[in-house]
Amino acid sequence: MVSDEALMLEFQRGSREAFEELFARYCGPLYGFFRRRLESQERAEDLAQETFLAVIRATARYEPRALVRTYLYGIALKLVAAERRKQKNTPANQSDAEPTTDDATEEALWVRQALGKLDAGEREILMLREYEQLSYSEIAELLCLPVNTVRSRLFRSRMALKGYLEPEMKSHGAVATSGAMGNTAVRTAEVRPEKDEE
Amino acid sequence: MSKHPIAEEELMAYLDGELSLDRAATAAEHLKKCRECQSVAGDLQSVSRRLMAWQVEPSEDSRITRGVTAVLDERAQKIDAANVGRRGWRDALKMPRLPRWVWGSGIGVASLAVLLLILGVFFFPRAQYAPTQLAQQRIGGLLVETHKTVAPQPAGLPELKEPEAGVTIVTKSGTDEQDGRTGGGGEHERGSSTVPAGPMIVRTAGLTLTTKEFDKTRTGLEEILKRHGGYVGQLNVTAPSGSGRTLNATLRVPADQLDATMAELKKLGRVDVESQSGEEVTQQYVDLVARLANARNSEQRLTEILRHRTGELSDVLAVEVEIERVRGEIEQMEAERKNLAHQVDFATLNATLTEEYENQLQAVPVSTFTRIRNAAVDGYSTVTGSVVSLVLFLFSYGPVLLLWGGLLFFAVRIAWRRWRRRNA
Secondary structure, eight states, X not given: OOOHHHHHHHHHTTOHHHXXXXXXXXXXXXXXXXXXXXXXXXXXXXXXXXXXXXXXXXXXXXXXXXXXXXXXXXXXXXXXXXXXXXXXXXXXXXXXXXXXOTTXXXXXXXHHHHHHHSOHHHHHHHHHHHTSOOOHHHHXXXXXXXXXXXXXXXXXXXXXXXXXHHHHHHSTTOOOSXXXXXXXXXXXXXXXXXXXXX | OOSSSSOHHHHHHXXXXXXXXXXXXXXXXXXXXXXXXXXXXXXXXHHHHHHTTOOOOOOOHHHHHHHHXXXXXXXXXXXXHHHHHHHHHHHHHTOOOOOHHHHHHHHHHHHHHHHHHHHHHHHSOOOOOOOOOOEEEEETTEEEEEOSOOOOOOTTOOOOOOOOOOOEEEOTTSOEEEOSOOOSOOOOOOGGGSOOSSOOEEEEEEEEEEESOHHHHHHHHHHHHHXXXXXXXXXXXXXXXXXXXXXXXXXXXXXXXXXXXXXXXXXXXXXXXXXXXXXXXXXXXXXXXXXHHHHHHHHHHHHHHHHHOOOOHHHHHHHHHHHHHHHHHHHHHHHHHHHHHHHHHEEEEEEEEEEOOOOOOOSSOOOHHHHHHHHHHHHHHHHHHHHHHHHHHHHHHHHHHHHXXXXXXXXXXXXXXXXXXXHO
């Protein structure tokens, strides 16, 4: 299997097939990244597309100093931050973006609710580790933190999440039907608003 | 001291596959035995499992793909167009394709060179060349260089029809040469203006002596000078504190007595430096004499004209003005000739007499108050001097620094923004 970095270099030399391979590998994960952090599915798709477009635009300047995966998620993190700033400046638009969670299970809702209670920095580390499957060093590079700090915060967030999830399991049916992390649709517990987002 | 050989965070890193091999072995071994750690590991794995319950709904791949494909198509077209363009001029010039850093470095070096050139023009002092107005005049086959400006011929000078007179011009070889005019009466006060028989040399010598008995040596020097018929042109004696006295004198000695004088002077002390030089001024003297003779002839002819001819008053006045000008030139040249002859007759001896310094115990040391006061005065002078220098510098170079600072500021800001955008 050709590595991501080799594909990127091939694309830099003009190979369209190499980029299509990269796109196939990362389209889903990047969409998932955005979808778990944004309320709107459309915006998640737009930003996933925007990430690839940013890569295309910056192809000439690409240097294989870091993993392509880190490079992609670095762009994605910046796009998410910009999107959140934009949403903060236009609060009226927030209510328009009701997530499509019709098929979300009850367990998924608990998880989102529990994640919403975590500190924003710790939640980001936990999600990058659990959902994006990034290594400690990759997370440290992305967030500009020491590896040991990443490990400590990850442990803290996992322990905290365990604490948040246990009562939910006990009070099994007290969850509202819909809601998303960062939105007030989940009624049984207070979901931390987006103000603590970075 | 904990009873666990590994910390809980390390246990988590072990479960995540992020622990180093040696620590991972320790963790695996401990985990087999420790129930407490097994419980923690179970909790951690449980959290991870439960997080996986949140799966996002599938995306509309076509929506993402459409935009990316469009941009890829556009990019491919641009690359094709650019390649065609690049191939065109490169093929025409048969130039290899150079990497961007080569172009960047070249442009950078060129910009730096231009900047240094401009800075050099602005900041380095320009050499001051004193304008020299040299007038060359050929007189009787000799080239004469002079620094003076010749007064223009008066506009009202009538066209004179003087009686023909033979003008004698002294050439370098000393032969007489007729300028084509015939007639008599050219000789005029030759006396000291005759051409010398031998070469005329202006001699200059230098002598630096060191002596223990300064006063005695000075007296000896004056006696020697008197005995050989010389005189003191200039004399300075300095006696700085902390070193011996120094006498600097310019002595004028008859040229034929120079060697004897120096021989006697050298006996007065230890000779540190001795030098001699000679400049031949024969040609300069001959030229001067020739110009002088011509000027005198002109003066004589003008005088004759004034004496014998009658005409209008304005014509007479014009001739008198011309006579006055010629006489002025004659006097100036005569002074130069005498000065030159004197330089030849009397050699210049630059004597320096230095006393060997013997340090003396200072009987009355300078008081502390005086030293502090002196230091304060020096400090004040230094501060005012530096402030004045700073102000002068700012006035001199401030505008240029401001101009370049402004230009560089904008250039750096643009570069910084581009760099940030690139790394965004």
